[in-house]
Amino acid sequence: MAEGMNDLTKHVVDLRRHMWLDGVEVELRRLIWQIAVVGKYISARIHESNRKLAGFKNIYGEEQLALDRISDEILKNKLQHSGFVSQYASEERDDIVTIGKGTESYIVTADPLDGSSLVDTNLAIGTIIGIHKKSLFDCGRNSMVAALYITYGPLITMIYSAGKGAHEFVLDREGEYVLSEENIRLKGKGSIFSPGGLRKDWTDNHLKFIDALERDGYKLRYSGGFVPDINQVIIKRGGLFTYPALKESPQGKLRLLFELQPMAFIIEQAGGMATDGKTDILSLEITTVNQRSPIYIGSAAEVKMAGEFLNQ
Numbered sequence: 001m002a003e004g005m006n007d008l009t010k011h012v013v014d015l016r017r018h019m020w021l022d023g024v025e026v027e028l029r030r031l032i033w034q035i036a037v038v039g040k041y042i043s044a045r046i047h048e049s050n051r052k053l054a055g056f057k058n059i060y061g062e063e064q065l066a067l068d069r070i071s072d073e074i075l076k077n078k079l080q081h082s083g084f085v086s087q088y089a090s091e092e093r094d095d096i097v098t099i100g101k102g103t104e105s106y107i108v109t110a111d112p113l114d115g116s117s118l119v120d121t122n123l124a125i126g127t128i129i130g131i132h133k134k135s136l137f138d139c140g141r142n143s144m145v146a147a148l149y150i151t152y153g154p155l156i157t158m159i160y161s162a163g164k165g166a167h168e169f170v171l172d173r174e175g176e177y178v179l180s181e182e183n184i185r186l187k188g189k190g191s192i193f194s195p196g197g198l199r200k201d202w203t204d205n206h207l208k209f210i211d212a213l214e215r216d217g218y219k220l221r222y223s224g225g226f227v228p229d230i231n232q233v234i235i236k237r238g239g240l241f242t243y244p245a246l247k248e249s250p251q252g253k254l255r256l257l258f259e260l261q262p263m264a265f266i267i268e269q270a271g272g273m274a275t276d277g278k279t280d281i282l283s284l285e286i287t288t289v290n291q292r293s294p295i296y297i298g299s300a301a302e303v304k305m306a307g308e309f310l311n312q
């Protein structure tokens with residue numbers, strides 16, 4: 001942490017100032033800032049949409065794009081003109097898009113609006129971003145330099161890590177991202193769990209693991225949105241989220257590039273762990289854009305315990 005940070009955090013510190021004080025490299029901090037600004041535009045579109053998803057008509061009777069596709073377009077357009085991004089890979093697109101001259105420093109992955117099927121229920125949803133310096137077709141540990149996610153809930157919050165801890169900001173009424181928690185650290189063990197998939201589809205070992213958590217008194221906390229479900233593990237300082245291998249889908253549901261790698265990067269920076277049950281998520285080699293993986297992510301005790309059950 002940069003000198004002077006302790007004094008300054010007694011006062012209001014905005015995102016740009018925090019990244020500068022924390023010594024985040026200039027292009028990277030400008031890029032993170034631009035993405036955070038996109039979060040404001042996306043939240044405005046969520047409000048305007050009045051919770052409608054694809055194919056709805058606005059008050060003038062015009063057909064509207066799905067919110068997740070709008071979010072993707074806004075993000076891509078902003079990054080295209082940033083001057084820092086050579087390639088953009090999004091959950092909303094089949095292929096990686098070249099958006100720069102090829103000489104820019106960064107490649108960005110995005111799940112522009114994760115959990116968009118929850119918009120109509122008014123549950124929290126989010127944007128997940130991974131920032132890579134080298135090819136995406138490597139393991140995250142070699143290629144990732146930063147990650148962030150934005151949660152659109154009663155408040156709009158953003159957690160970023162550029163490899164020096166994980167920090168939370170809240171969008172205030174003036175439209176400024178203000179530091180709310182610096183260097184978030186998970187406890188070694190939590191008390192909540194968030195299990196994806198249906199019990200009838202789980203493998204025997206995963207079922208035994210979840211049974212053990214239930215016997216240990218873990219409280220069930222599952223919203224169906226990856227961003228708020230991870231966010232509560234981080235903000236409550238521990239616990240576990242899992243979307244496991246299913247009998248019919250051994251690779252689970254969630255995508256490595258768009259969802260799992262960025263969250264694994266952040267959770268590790270907060271002192272937690274993320275594995276596929278055996279291997280760290282950030283050590284898995286990426287071979288295709290839409291590669292999926294089972295995930296166990298959260299505080300160390302629960303992730304290790306999952307490993308013990310799965311590898312019996």
Ligand code: AFP
Nearest residue numbers: 114115116117118196197224225226
């Ligand atoms: P959508 O983006 O289609 O709403 O999917 C959300 C999600 O990818 C992720 O946010 C959740 O953790 C997961 O799916 C929930 O999946 P289940 O509906 O199978 O519980």
